Amino acid sequence: MKIWIKALKGFGYVWLALICILIFIGIVGVWRESGFSGVLKLLSPFNLWNWLATIITLIPAIGAFMLAEKLQSKMKHSST
Structure with a gap:
């Protein structure tokens, strides 16, 4: 489950960076x-528009x- 959380956060940061660069170029x-x-x-x-x-x-x-936040909170609740 930790791998999915890291992958989702990584995807989110990469997507945000690419979109910011694309908007700046535009x-x-x-x-x-x-x-x-x-x-x-x-x-x-x-x-x-x-x-x-x-x-x-x-x-x-x-x-x-x-x-990712939902999975992280679910993981915390299931471990307690």
Whole structure:
């Protein structure tokens, strides 16, 4: 069970790192094409499609962390 917890946490951290790098590359690309005003449009709180895409890409990492936490608490309760 400990292996699964470590694997899930590792997957979550790797996924978060890759997504952060991907988002940064996307912002740099928008900056190069459209300048600062393009980045402002992209990161606008009213740009719902961008926020939805960000949440969807973060779901696997969040799910992995939640499952790892659940397995860890289950393991603690079963050992006592």
